[in-house]
Amino acid sequence: MLKAERQQVILNEVRIHNRVLFTDIADLLSVSVDTIRRDITELSVAKKLKKVHGGAISLGFNNYQVENQEIYALENKSRIARKAITLIKSGQVILISGGTTNMEIARMIPPNLKITCFTPSLPVAVQLMSKSEVDVILVGGKLSKDSQIAIGGCAINMLNDIKVDICFLGINSIDVKNGVTDFDWDIVQIKKAMINASKKIVAPSISEKLNSTQRFKICDLDKIDVLITELEPEDDKLKAFREVNLKLL
Amino acid sequence: MLKAERQQVILNEVRIHNRVLFTDIADLLSVSVDTIRRDITELSVAKKLKKVHGGAISLGFNNYQVENQEIYALENKSRIARKAITLIKSGQVILISGGTTNMEIARMIPPNLKITCFTPSLPVAVQLMSKSEVDVILVGGKLSKDSQIAIGGCAINMLNDIKVDICFLGINSIDVKNGVTDFDWDIVQIKKAMINASKKIVAPSISEKLNSTQRFKICDLDKIDVLITELEPEDDKLKAFREVNLKLL
DNA sequence: TTTATTATCGCAATATATTGCAAAAAACAG
DNA sequence: CTGTTTTTTGCAATATATTGCGATAATAAA
Numbered sequence: 251m252l253k254a255e256r257q258q259v260i261l262n263e264v265r266i267h268n269r270v271l272f273t274d275i276a277d278l279l280s281v282s283v284d285t286i287r288r289d290i291t292e293l294s295v296a297k298k299l300k301k302v303h304g305g306a307i308s309l310g311f312n313n314y315q316v317e318n319q320e321i322y323a324l325e326n327k328s329r330i331a332r333k334a335i336t337l338i339k340s341g342q343v344i345l346i347s348g349g350t351t352n353m354e355i356a357r358m359i360p361p362n363l364k365i366t367c368f369t370p371s372l373p374v375a376v377q378l379m380s381k382s383e384v385d386v387i388l389v390g391g392k393l394s395k396d397s398q399i400a401i402g403g404c405a406i407n408m409l410n411d412i413k414v415d416i417c418f419l420g421i422n423s424i425d426v427k428n429g430v431t432d433f434d435w436d437i438v439q440i441k442k443a444m445i446n447a448s449k450k451i452v453a454p455s456i457s458e459k460l461n462s463t464q465r466f467k468i469c470d471l472d473k474i475d476v477l478i479t480e481l482e483p484e485d486d487k488l489k490a491f492r493e494v495n496l497k498l499l
Numbered sequence: 500m501l502k503a504e505r506q507q508v509i510l511n512e513v514r515i516h517n518r519v520l521f522t523d524i525a526d527l528l529s530v531s532v533d534t535i536r537r538d539i540t541e542l543s544v545a546k547k548l549k550k551v552h553g554g555a556i557s558l559g560f561n562n563y564q565v566e567n568q569e570i571y572a573l574e575n576k577s578r579i580a581r582k583a584i585t586l587i588k589s590g591q592v593i594l595i596s597g598g599t600t601n602m603e604i605a606r607m608i609p610p611n612l613k614i615t616c617f618t619p620s621l622p623v624a625v626q627l628m629s630k631s632e633v634d635v636i637l638v639g640g641k642l643s644k645d646s647q648i649a650i651g652g653c654a655i656n657m658l659n660d661i662k663v664d665i666c667f668l669g670i671n672s673i674d675v676k677n678g679v680t681d682f683d684w685d686i687v688q689i690k691k692a693m694i695n696a697s698k699k700i701v702a703p704s705i706s707e708k709l710n711s712t713q714r715f716k717i718c719d720l721d722k723i724d725v726l727i728t729e730l731e732p733e734d735d736k737l738k739a740f741r742e743v744n745l746k747l748l
Numbered sequence: 749t750t751t752a753t754t755a756t757c758g759c760a761a762t763a764t765a766t767t768g769c770a771a772a773a774a775a776c777a778g
Numbered sequence: 779c780t781g782t783t784t785t786t787t788g789c790a791a792t793a794t795a796t797t798g799c800g801a802t803a804a805t806a807a808a
Binding site: 253379388404 | 520549552554556621624625628631634636637638641642644653654657
Protein backbone atom coordinates (compact mmCIF):
# COMPACT_ATOMS: atom_id res chain seq x y z
CA MET A 251 0.00 0.00 0.00
CA LEU A 252 1.28 3.40 -0.98
CA LYS A 253 2.09 6.00 1.59
CA ALA A 254 -0.09 8.50 -0.19
CA GLU A 255 -2.99 6.09 -0.06
CA ARG A 256 -2.60 5.56 3.61
CA GLN A 257 -2.60 9.26 4.20
CA GLN A 258 -5.78 9.62 2.20
CA VAL A 259 -7.41 6.94 4.28
CA ILE A 260 -6.30 8.69 7.44
CA LEU A 261 -7.66 12.02 6.28
CA ASN A 262 -10.89 10.37 5.31
CA GLU A 263 -11.24 8.75 8.70
CA VAL A 264 -10.55 12.03 10.39
CA ARG A 265 -13.12 13.72 8.22
CA ILE A 266 -15.77 11.18 9.10
CA HIS A 267 -15.08 10.52 12.75
CA ASN A 268 -13.38 13.76 13.67
CA ARG A 269 -10.59 11.74 15.25
CA VAL A 270 -8.47 8.64 14.79
CA LEU A 271 -6.30 6.49 16.98
CA PHE A 272 -2.88 5.40 15.76
CA THR A 273 -3.63 1.86 16.84
CA ASP A 274 -6.95 1.67 14.99
CA ILE A 275 -5.51 2.87 11.72
CA ALA A 276 -2.43 0.71 12.04
CA ASP A 277 -4.72 -2.22 12.56
CA LEU A 278 -7.02 -1.25 9.74
CA LEU A 279 -4.23 -0.86 7.23
CA SER A 280 -1.99 -3.60 8.58
CA VAL A 281 1.09 -1.49 9.08
CA SER A 282 3.03 -0.63 12.17
CA VAL A 283 1.96 2.10 14.52
CA ASP A 284 5.25 3.89 13.81
CA THR A 285 4.32 4.20 10.18
CA ILE A 286 0.97 5.70 10.99
CA ARG A 287 2.60 7.96 13.50
CA ARG A 288 5.00 9.20 10.86
CA ASP A 289 2.18 9.65 8.36
CA ILE A 290 0.19 11.66 10.81
CA THR A 291 3.22 13.72 11.69
CA GLU A 292 3.58 14.59 8.02
CA LEU A 293 -0.09 15.40 7.65
CA SER A 294 0.14 17.46 10.76
CA VAL A 295 3.07 19.44 9.38
CA ALA A 296 1.03 19.94 6.22
CA LYS A 297 -1.76 21.28 8.43
CA LYS A 298 -4.20 18.68 7.23
CA LEU A 299 -5.08 17.55 10.73
CA LYS A 300 -3.95 17.99 14.29
CA LYS A 301 -1.72 15.41 15.90
CA VAL A 302 -2.48 14.67 19.51
CA HIS A 303 -1.30 12.16 22.03
CA GLY A 304 -2.52 8.79 20.82
CA GLY A 305 -3.90 9.88 17.51
CA ALA A 306 -5.14 12.82 15.51
CA ILE A 307 -8.19 15.03 15.41
CA SER A 308 -9.85 17.11 12.78
CA LEU A 309 -8.64 20.63 12.35
CA GLY A 310 -12.14 22.03 12.09
CA PHE A 311 -10.99 24.03 9.14
CA ASN A 312 -8.43 23.67 6.38
CA ASN A 313 -7.54 21.51 3.46
CA TYR A 314 -8.06 22.79 0.00
CA GLN A 315 -5.35 25.39 -0.29
CA VAL A 316 -1.72 25.48 -1.02
CA GLU A 317 -0.65 29.02 -1.62
CA ASN A 318 0.24 31.45 1.10
CA GLN A 319 -2.17 33.96 -0.33
CA GLU A 320 -5.02 31.56 0.15
CA ILE A 321 -3.96 30.46 3.58
CA TYR A 322 -3.99 34.07 4.60
CA ALA A 323 -7.49 34.56 3.23
CA LEU A 324 -8.52 31.43 5.05
CA GLU A 325 -7.49 32.91 8.34
CA ASN A 326 -9.79 35.80 7.70
CA LYS A 327 -12.58 33.54 6.62
CA SER A 328 -12.35 31.36 9.66
CA ARG A 329 -12.36 34.44 11.84
CA ILE A 330 -15.58 35.42 10.11
CA ALA A 331 -16.91 31.92 10.58
CA ARG A 332 -16.22 32.03 14.30
CA LYS A 333 -18.25 35.19 14.61
CA ALA A 334 -21.02 33.86 12.40
CA ILE A 335 -21.51 30.79 14.52
CA THR A 336 -22.28 32.87 17.59
CA LEU A 337 -25.47 33.96 15.83
CA ILE A 338 -26.83 30.45 15.60
CA LYS A 339 -28.98 29.17 18.44
CA SER A 340 -29.72 25.56 19.11
CA GLY A 341 -32.88 24.32 17.44
CA GLN A 342 -32.87 26.95 14.73
CA VAL A 343 -33.40 26.38 11.06
CA ILE A 344 -30.77 28.01 8.89
CA LEU A 345 -30.11 28.44 5.22
CA ILE A 346 -26.60 28.65 3.90
CA SER A 347 -25.40 29.36 0.40
CA GLY A 348 -22.08 28.41 -1.19
CA GLY A 349 -18.66 29.99 -1.21
CA THR A 350 -15.53 29.39 0.76
CA THR A 351 -16.53 31.57 3.67
CA ASN A 352 -19.75 29.66 4.11
CA MET A 353 -17.77 26.45 3.85
CA GLU A 354 -15.79 27.66 6.81
CA ILE A 355 -18.96 28.39 8.73
CA ALA A 356 -20.28 24.93 7.94
CA ARG A 357 -17.01 23.38 8.98
CA MET A 358 -16.87 25.20 12.27
CA ILE A 359 -20.37 24.41 13.45
CA PRO A 360 -19.77 22.81 16.84
CA PRO A 361 -20.51 19.10 16.94
CA ASN A 362 -23.15 19.47 19.65
CA LEU A 363 -25.16 22.24 18.00
CA LYS A 364 -28.55 20.84 17.02
CA ILE A 365 -29.88 22.66 13.98
CA THR A 366 -31.61 22.13 10.70
CA CYS A 367 -29.69 23.36 7.75
CA PHE A 368 -30.94 24.01 4.23
CA THR A 369 -28.40 24.47 1.49
CA PRO A 370 -28.26 24.47 -2.29
CA SER A 371 -24.47 24.07 -2.17
CA LEU A 372 -22.97 20.67 -2.80
CA PRO A 373 -19.70 21.25 -0.91
CA VAL A 374 -21.51 22.75 2.06
CA ALA A 375 -23.84 19.75 2.17
CA VAL A 376 -20.89 17.39 2.08
CA GLN A 377 -19.28 19.34 4.88
CA LEU A 378 -22.41 19.28 7.01
CA MET A 379 -22.89 15.55 6.62
CA SER A 380 -20.14 14.97 9.15
CA LYS A 381 -22.05 16.85 11.84
CA SER A 382 -24.21 14.27 13.50
CA GLU A 383 -26.47 16.79 15.19
CA VAL A 384 -27.22 18.78 12.05
CA ASP A 385 -30.19 17.86 9.90
CA VAL A 386 -29.13 18.64 6.35
CA ILE A 387 -31.74 19.39 3.74
CA LEU A 388 -30.51 19.71 0.22
CA VAL A 389 -32.13 22.26 -2.03
CA GLY A 390 -32.34 20.38 -5.30
CA GLY A 391 -31.94 21.59 -8.85
CA LYS A 392 -29.51 21.80 -11.70
CA LEU A 393 -25.99 22.07 -10.41
CA SER A 394 -23.85 24.88 -11.69
CA LYS A 395 -20.44 23.50 -12.60
CA ASP A 396 -18.71 26.68 -11.51
CA SER A 397 -20.24 27.35 -8.17
CA GLN A 398 -21.39 23.83 -7.29
CA ILE A 399 -24.72 25.26 -6.28
CA ALA A 400 -28.20 24.16 -7.31
CA ILE A 401 -29.71 26.76 -9.58
CA GLY A 402 -32.84 27.18 -11.64
CA GLY A 403 -36.59 27.01 -11.13
CA CYS A 404 -36.63 23.84 -9.13
CA ALA A 405 -34.31 25.21 -6.49
CA ILE A 406 -36.18 28.50 -6.38
CA ASN A 407 -39.51 26.72 -6.01
CA MET A 408 -38.19 24.78 -3.08
CA LEU A 409 -36.85 27.94 -1.46
CA ASN A 410 -40.22 29.61 -1.95
CA ASP A 411 -41.79 26.98 0.28
CA ILE A 412 -39.65 27.61 3.33
CA LYS A 413 -39.08 30.30 5.92
CA VAL A 414 -35.95 29.88 7.99
CA ASP A 415 -34.53 31.75 10.98
CA ILE A 416 -31.21 32.83 9.55
CA CYS A 417 -29.67 32.89 6.12
CA PHE A 418 -25.92 33.08 5.64
CA LEU A 419 -25.69 34.71 2.27
CA GLY A 420 -22.44 34.27 0.40
CA ILE A 421 -21.22 37.64 -0.78
CA ASN A 422 -19.35 38.42 -3.95
CA SER A 423 -19.59 42.17 -3.85
CA ILE A 424 -21.15 44.52 -1.40
CA ASP A 425 -21.31 48.27 -1.54
CA VAL A 426 -23.09 50.98 0.41
CA LYS A 427 -24.64 52.49 -2.68
CA ASN A 428 -25.30 49.45 -4.89
CA GLY A 429 -26.01 46.89 -2.20
CA VAL A 430 -25.21 43.24 -2.74
CA THR A 431 -24.32 42.35 -6.30
CA ASP A 432 -23.06 39.32 -8.21
CA PHE A 433 -21.90 38.46 -11.72
CA ASP A 434 -23.82 35.23 -12.33
CA TRP A 435 -27.46 35.64 -13.26
CA ASP A 436 -28.53 32.20 -12.08
CA ILE A 437 -26.91 32.62 -8.72
CA VAL A 438 -28.49 36.02 -8.30
CA GLN A 439 -31.90 34.39 -8.69
CA ILE A 440 -31.11 31.76 -6.08
CA LYS A 441 -29.82 34.32 -3.64
CA LYS A 442 -32.92 36.45 -4.09
CA ALA A 443 -35.03 33.42 -3.29
CA MET A 444 -32.87 32.72 -0.26
CA ILE A 445 -33.42 36.22 1.02
CA ASN A 446 -37.15 35.80 0.64
CA ALA A 447 -37.02 32.55 2.52
CA SER A 448 -35.35 33.99 5.61
CA LYS A 449 -36.33 36.10 8.57
CA LYS A 450 -32.80 37.33 9.14
CA ILE A 451 -30.02 37.81 6.61
CA VAL A 452 -26.40 37.55 7.62
CA ALA A 453 -23.75 38.59 5.12
CA PRO A 454 -20.32 37.15 5.81
CA SER A 455 -17.73 38.84 3.62
CA ILE A 456 -14.01 39.36 3.75
CA SER A 457 -13.14 43.03 3.67
CA GLU A 458 -11.64 42.78 0.19
CA LYS A 459 -15.14 42.36 -1.16
CA LEU A 460 -16.42 45.53 0.42
CA ASN A 461 -17.01 48.54 -1.79
CA SER A 462 -17.10 46.59 -5.02
CA THR A 463 -19.92 46.15 -7.47
CA GLN A 464 -20.84 43.49 -10.00
CA ARG A 465 -23.21 43.40 -12.93
CA PHE A 466 -26.40 42.08 -11.27
CA LYS A 467 -28.15 43.26 -8.16
CA ILE A 468 -29.26 40.86 -5.46
CA CYS A 469 -30.64 43.27 -2.89
CA ASP A 470 -30.24 46.63 -1.25
CA LEU A 471 -28.23 46.98 1.88
CA ASP A 472 -31.30 47.41 4.06
CA LYS A 473 -32.22 43.77 3.50
CA ILE A 474 -29.05 42.75 5.28
CA ASP A 475 -29.38 42.38 9.03
CA VAL A 476 -25.77 41.70 9.94
CA LEU A 477 -22.52 42.15 8.05
CA ILE A 478 -19.62 40.07 9.28
CA THR A 479 -16.07 40.79 8.21
CA GLU A 480 -12.75 39.72 9.63
CA LEU A 481 -12.27 43.28 10.90
CA GLU A 482 -13.31 44.74 14.22
CA PRO A 483 -16.70 46.46 13.91
CA GLU A 484 -14.98 49.75 14.78
CA ASP A 485 -12.50 49.50 11.95
CA ASP A 486 -12.14 52.54 9.72
CA LYS A 487 -12.76 50.54 6.59
CA LEU A 488 -16.27 49.84 7.83
CA LYS A 489 -17.12 53.49 8.43
CA ALA A 490 -19.42 53.79 5.43
CA PHE A 491 -21.38 50.74 6.54
CA ARG A 492 -21.73 51.96 10.09
CA GLU A 493 -23.17 55.20 8.81
CA VAL A 494 -26.11 53.44 7.15
CA ASN A 495 -26.90 51.69 10.43
CA LEU A 496 -25.92 48.25 9.25
CA LYS A 497 -25.27 45.99 12.21
CA LEU A 498 -21.65 44.86 12.15
CA LEU A 499 -19.94 41.93 13.80
CA MET B 500 4.06 -0.92 -27.55
CA LEU B 501 3.82 2.80 -28.09
CA LYS B 502 4.51 5.25 -25.35
CA ALA B 503 1.11 6.86 -25.84
CA GLU B 504 -0.56 3.48 -25.51
CA ARG B 505 1.21 2.80 -22.28
CA GLN B 506 0.20 6.11 -20.87
CA GLN B 507 -3.38 5.42 -21.85
CA VAL B 508 -3.23 2.15 -19.98
CA ILE B 509 -1.78 3.86 -16.96
CA LEU B 510 -4.46 6.51 -16.89
CA ASN B 511 -7.11 3.88 -17.23
CA GLU B 512 -5.72 1.88 -14.36
CA VAL B 513 -5.63 4.97 -12.24
CA ARG B 514 -9.18 5.78 -13.13
CA ILE B 515 -10.37 2.32 -12.17
CA HIS B 516 -8.27 1.58 -9.14
CA ASN B 517 -7.52 5.09 -7.99
CA ARG B 518 -3.88 4.18 -7.82
CA VAL B 519 -1.14 2.22 -9.54
CA LEU B 520 2.22 0.85 -8.52
CA PHE B 521 5.20 1.28 -10.81
CA THR B 522 6.04 -2.37 -10.37
CA ASP B 523 2.55 -3.60 -11.24
CA ILE B 524 2.33 -1.63 -14.43
CA ALA B 525 5.87 -2.49 -15.45
CA ASP B 526 4.97 -6.10 -14.96
CA LEU B 527 1.66 -5.78 -16.76
CA LEU B 528 3.16 -4.11 -19.81
CA SER B 529 6.49 -5.93 -19.75
CA VAL B 530 8.64 -2.84 -19.71
CA SER B 531 11.12 -1.64 -17.17
CA VAL B 532 10.09 0.22 -14.08
CA ASP B 533 12.17 3.15 -15.29
CA THR B 534 10.02 3.51 -18.35
CA ILE B 535 6.85 3.52 -16.33
CA ARG B 536 8.40 5.97 -13.94
CA ARG B 537 9.20 8.27 -16.82
CA ASP B 538 5.71 7.89 -18.24
CA ILE B 539 4.14 8.70 -14.94
CA THR B 540 6.43 11.66 -14.47
CA GLU B 541 5.19 13.01 -17.78
CA LEU B 542 1.56 12.38 -16.92
CA SER B 543 2.15 14.01 -13.61
CA VAL B 544 3.59 17.11 -15.23
CA ALA B 545 0.55 17.12 -17.51
CA LYS B 546 -1.60 17.01 -14.36
CA LYS B 547 -3.34 13.84 -15.42
CA LEU B 548 -2.54 12.09 -12.17
CA LYS B 549 -0.47 12.54 -9.08
CA LYS B 550 2.90 10.89 -8.81
CA VAL B 551 3.77 9.60 -5.39
CA HIS B 552 6.54 7.53 -3.93
CA GLY B 553 6.11 4.09 -5.42
CA GLY B 554 3.41 4.84 -7.93
CA ALA B 555 0.65 7.26 -8.74
CA ILE B 556 -2.81 8.08 -7.49
CA SER B 557 -5.85 9.69 -8.97
CA LEU B 558 -6.20 13.43 -8.74
CA GLY B 559 -9.78 13.29 -7.51
CA PHE B 560 -10.18 13.77 -3.82
CA ASN B 561 -13.23 11.60 -3.34
CA ASN B 562 -11.31 8.45 -2.86
CA TYR B 563 -12.67 6.01 -0.43
CA GLN B 564 -11.18 2.59 -0.19
CA VAL B 565 -9.57 0.81 2.58
CA GLU B 566 -8.97 -2.86 2.78
CA ASN B 567 -7.88 -5.39 0.25
CA GLN B 568 -11.22 -7.06 0.70
CA GLU B 569 -12.94 -3.92 -0.41
CA ILE B 570 -10.58 -3.29 -3.26
CA TYR B 571 -11.48 -6.72 -4.48
CA ALA B 572 -15.17 -5.90 -4.33
CA LEU B 573 -14.34 -2.72 -6.16
CA GLU B 574 -13.01 -4.72 -9.05
CA ASN B 575 -16.34 -6.47 -9.35
CA LYS B 576 -18.16 -3.22 -9.08
CA SER B 577 -16.11 -1.55 -11.74
CA ARG B 578 -16.72 -4.51 -13.99
CA ILE B 579 -20.43 -3.96 -13.45
CA ALA B 580 -19.98 -0.26 -14.08
CA ARG B 581 -18.26 -0.94 -17.39
CA LYS B 582 -21.22 -2.99 -18.54
CA ALA B 583 -23.71 -0.46 -17.22
CA ILE B 584 -22.19 2.36 -19.17
CA THR B 585 -22.75 0.58 -22.45
CA LEU B 586 -26.49 1.06 -21.86
CA ILE B 587 -26.24 4.83 -21.83
CA LYS B 588 -26.65 6.66 -25.10
CA SER B 589 -25.55 10.20 -25.73
CA GLY B 590 -28.25 12.74 -25.05
CA GLN B 591 -30.22 10.56 -22.67
CA VAL B 592 -31.58 11.56 -19.31
CA ILE B 593 -30.70 9.15 -16.55
CA LEU B 594 -31.47 8.75 -12.89
CA ILE B 595 -28.97 7.20 -10.56
CA SER B 596 -29.32 6.31 -6.91
CA GLY B 597 -26.59 5.90 -4.33
CA GLY B 598 -24.33 3.05 -3.34
CA THR B 599 -20.79 2.18 -4.17
CA THR B 600 -21.63 0.39 -7.39
CA ASN B 601 -23.46 3.42 -8.68
CA MET B 602 -20.50 5.53 -7.60
CA GLU B 603 -18.37 3.40 -9.88
CA ILE B 604 -20.81 3.91 -12.71
CA ALA B 605 -20.72 7.65 -12.13
CA ARG B 606 -16.96 7.64 -12.04
CA MET B 607 -16.59 5.65 -15.21
CA ILE B 608 -18.88 7.75 -17.36
CA PRO B 609 -16.61 8.70 -20.25
CA PRO B 610 -15.66 12.37 -20.34
CA ASN B 611 -17.22 12.93 -23.74
CA LEU B 612 -20.62 11.39 -23.01
CA LYS B 613 -23.25 14.11 -23.05
CA ILE B 614 -26.11 13.24 -20.72
CA THR B 615 -28.40 14.70 -18.12
CA CYS B 616 -28.20 13.01 -14.80
CA PHE B 617 -30.65 13.18 -11.91
CA THR B 618 -29.50 11.91 -8.54
CA PRO B 619 -30.57 12.13 -4.91
CA SER B 620 -27.14 10.90 -3.83
CA LEU B 621 -24.65 13.40 -2.52
CA PRO B 622 -21.49 11.39 -3.33
CA VAL B 623 -22.74 10.57 -6.81
CA ALA B 624 -23.45 14.24 -7.44
CA VAL B 625 -19.97 15.17 -6.28
CA GLN B 626 -18.51 12.53 -8.54
CA LEU B 627 -20.50 13.72 -11.53
CA MET B 628 -19.48 17.34 -11.05
CA SER B 629 -16.11 16.53 -12.53
CA LYS B 630 -17.68 15.43 -15.82
CA SER B 631 -17.93 18.56 -17.89
CA GLU B 632 -20.37 17.06 -20.39
CA VAL B 633 -22.82 15.82 -17.79
CA ASP B 634 -25.66 18.04 -16.61
CA VAL B 635 -26.19 17.16 -12.98
CA ILE B 636 -29.55 17.74 -11.37
CA LEU B 637 -29.74 17.22 -7.69
CA VAL B 638 -32.88 15.72 -6.25
CA GLY B 639 -33.31 17.74 -3.07
CA GLY B 640 -34.58 16.73 0.33
CA LYS B 641 -33.49 15.73 3.77
CA LEU B 642 -30.20 13.93 3.64
CA SER B 643 -29.92 10.58 5.33
CA LYS B 644 -26.71 10.48 7.34
CA ASP B 645 -26.20 6.80 6.64
CA SER B 646 -26.77 6.60 2.95
CA GLN B 647 -26.02 10.21 2.01
CA ILE B 648 -29.14 10.22 -0.10
CA ALA B 649 -31.96 12.75 -0.14
CA ILE B 650 -35.07 11.15 1.34
CA GLY B 651 -38.56 12.23 2.28
CA GLY B 652 -41.51 13.91 0.65
CA CYS B 653 -39.60 16.66 -1.05
CA ALA B 654 -37.36 14.26 -2.90
CA ILE B 655 -40.30 12.05 -3.83
CA ASN B 656 -42.28 15.01 -5.10
CA MET B 657 -39.43 16.01 -7.32
CA LEU B 658 -39.10 12.49 -8.66
CA ASN B 659 -42.83 12.41 -9.37
CA ASP B 660 -42.36 15.29 -11.78
CA ILE B 661 -39.85 13.61 -14.06
CA LYS B 662 -39.67 10.74 -16.51
CA VAL B 663 -36.18 9.68 -17.46
CA ASP B 664 -34.81 7.18 -19.97
CA ILE B 665 -32.87 4.92 -17.64
CA CYS B 666 -32.67 4.47 -13.93
CA PHE B 667 -29.68 2.78 -12.29
CA LEU B 668 -31.22 1.45 -9.15
CA GLY B 669 -28.83 0.63 -6.34
CA ILE B 670 -29.59 -2.86 -5.06
CA ASN B 671 -29.29 -4.10 -1.52
CA SER B 672 -31.04 -7.40 -1.95
CA ILE B 673 -32.60 -9.07 -4.94
CA ASP B 674 -34.32 -12.37 -5.08
CA VAL B 675 -36.37 -14.23 -7.67
CA LYS B 676 -39.31 -14.75 -5.35
CA ASN B 677 -39.29 -11.55 -3.27
CA GLY B 678 -37.99 -9.15 -5.87
CA VAL B 679 -35.94 -6.13 -4.85
CA THR B 680 -35.92 -5.43 -1.13
CA ASP B 681 -34.19 -3.07 1.27
CA PHE B 682 -33.95 -2.52 5.01
CA ASP B 683 -34.43 1.24 5.22
CA TRP B 684 -37.99 2.45 4.92
CA ASP B 685 -37.10 5.93 3.70
CA ILE B 686 -34.84 4.63 1.00
CA VAL B 687 -37.48 2.19 -0.12
CA GLN B 688 -39.84 5.11 -0.70
CA ILE B 689 -37.24 6.96 -2.75
CA LYS B 690 -36.45 3.94 -4.82
CA LYS B 691 -40.12 3.33 -5.52
CA ALA B 692 -40.41 6.89 -6.73
CA MET B 693 -37.31 6.42 -8.86
CA ILE B 694 -38.84 3.38 -10.50
CA ASN B 695 -41.99 5.33 -11.27
CA ALA B 696 -39.92 8.08 -12.80
CA SER B 697 -38.11 5.87 -15.30
CA LYS B 698 -38.91 4.16 -18.54
CA LYS B 699 -36.24 1.52 -18.04
CA ILE B 700 -34.86 0.13 -14.81
CA VAL B 701 -31.35 -1.22 -14.63
CA ALA B 702 -30.30 -3.09 -11.50
CA PRO B 703 -26.54 -3.23 -10.98
CA SER B 704 -25.71 -5.69 -8.23
CA ILE B 705 -22.71 -7.72 -7.20
CA SER B 706 -23.52 -11.40 -7.11
CA GLU B 707 -23.23 -11.53 -3.33
CA LYS B 708 -26.46 -9.62 -3.10
CA LEU B 709 -28.39 -12.06 -5.22
CA ASN B 710 -30.87 -14.39 -3.53
CA SER B 711 -31.13 -12.36 -0.36
CA THR B 712 -34.12 -10.60 1.09
CA GLN B 713 -34.58 -7.63 3.38
CA ARG B 714 -37.47 -6.35 5.40
CA PHE B 715 -39.14 -3.97 2.93
CA LYS B 716 -40.15 -4.54 -0.64
CA ILE B 717 -39.26 -2.09 -3.38
CA CYS B 718 -40.64 -3.89 -6.41
CA ASP B 719 -41.19 -7.22 -8.06
CA LEU B 720 -38.63 -8.60 -10.39
CA ASP B 721 -40.75 -7.87 -13.46
CA LYS B 722 -40.18 -4.15 -12.98
CA ILE B 723 -36.48 -4.66 -13.60
CA ASP B 724 -35.46 -4.48 -17.22
CA VAL B 725 -31.82 -5.42 -16.91
CA LEU B 726 -29.82 -7.03 -14.15
CA ILE B 727 -26.08 -6.45 -14.24
CA THR B 728 -23.67 -8.49 -12.17
CA GLU B 729 -19.95 -8.99 -12.38
CA LEU B 730 -20.62 -12.51 -13.69
CA GLU B 731 -21.08 -13.67 -17.24
CA PRO B 732 -24.79 -13.79 -18.12
CA GLU B 733 -24.45 -17.55 -18.64
CA ASP B 734 -23.10 -18.15 -15.15
CA ASP B 735 -24.78 -20.88 -13.13
CA LYS B 736 -25.44 -18.58 -10.23
CA LEU B 737 -27.75 -16.58 -12.46
CA LYS B 738 -29.81 -19.57 -13.56
CA ALA B 739 -32.85 -18.68 -11.46
CA PHE B 740 -32.89 -15.18 -12.91
CA ARG B 741 -32.58 -16.41 -16.48
CA GLU B 742 -35.59 -18.66 -15.93
CA VAL B 743 -37.86 -15.73 -15.15
CA ASN B 744 -36.77 -14.05 -18.38
CA LEU B 745 -34.88 -11.25 -16.74
CA LYS B 746 -32.47 -9.69 -19.16
CA LEU B 747 -28.92 -10.16 -17.93
CA LEU B 748 -25.73 -8.34 -18.76
C1' DT C 749 2.68 7.25 43.44
C1' DT C 750 2.34 3.22 40.12
C1' DT C 751 1.10 1.35 35.77
C1' DA C 752 0.03 1.21 31.09
C1' DT C 753 0.20 3.44 27.10
C1' DT C 754 2.32 6.38 23.79
C1' DA C 755 6.60 9.02 21.89
C1' DT C 756 11.07 9.38 20.35
C1' DC C 757 15.37 7.95 18.68
C1' DG C 758 18.68 5.21 16.24
C1' DC C 759 19.37 1.62 13.27
C1' DA C 760 19.05 -1.92 9.77
C1' DA C 761 16.56 -4.03 5.89
C1' DT C 762 14.23 -3.18 2.03
C1' DA C 763 12.16 -0.43 -1.56
C1' DT C 764 12.28 3.41 -4.51
C1' DA C 765 14.54 7.53 -6.90
C1' DT C 766 18.09 9.59 -9.56
C1' DT C 767 21.69 9.94 -12.63
C1' DG C 768 24.62 8.95 -16.46
C1' DC C 769 25.30 6.15 -20.16
C1' DA C 770 24.82 3.05 -24.09
C1' DA C 771 21.95 0.36 -27.10
C1' DA C 772 17.82 0.27 -29.73
C1' DA C 773 14.19 2.40 -32.10
C1' DA C 774 12.14 6.01 -34.50
C1' DA C 775 12.25 10.28 -37.19
C1' DC C 776 14.25 12.79 -40.67
C1' DA C 777 17.03 14.91 -44.34
C1' DG C 778 19.58 14.32 -48.34
C1' DC D 779 17.69 3.98 -49.47
C1' DT D 780 21.38 5.62 -46.31
C1' DG D 781 23.48 7.91 -42.79
C1' DT D 782 22.53 11.16 -39.09
C1' DT D 783 19.96 12.99 -35.38
C1' DT D 784 16.66 12.60 -31.87
C1' DT D 785 13.94 10.04 -28.84
C1' DT D 786 13.10 6.18 -26.17
C1' DT D 787 14.41 2.46 -23.36
C1' DG D 788 16.99 -0.52 -20.10
C1' DC D 789 20.64 -0.96 -16.94
C1' DA D 790 23.93 -0.19 -13.25
C1' DA D 791 25.71 2.50 -9.49
C1' DT D 792 24.58 5.44 -6.04
C1' DA D 793 21.57 8.17 -3.24
C1' DT D 794 17.38 8.69 -0.83
C1' DA D 795 12.99 7.12 1.30
C1' DT D 796 10.26 4.05 3.77
C1' DT D 797 9.30 0.87 7.18
C1' DG D 798 9.54 -2.03 11.36
C1' DC D 799 11.82 -2.96 15.58
C1' DG D 800 14.03 -2.42 20.08
C1' DA D 801 15.48 0.45 23.87
C1' DT D 802 14.36 4.25 26.46
C1' DA D 803 11.90 8.52 27.66
C1' DA D 804 7.63 10.92 28.16
C1' DT D 805 2.85 11.12 29.07
C1' DA D 806 -1.76 9.99 30.65
C1' DA D 807 -4.61 7.47 33.82
C1' DA D 808 -5.72 5.10 38.04
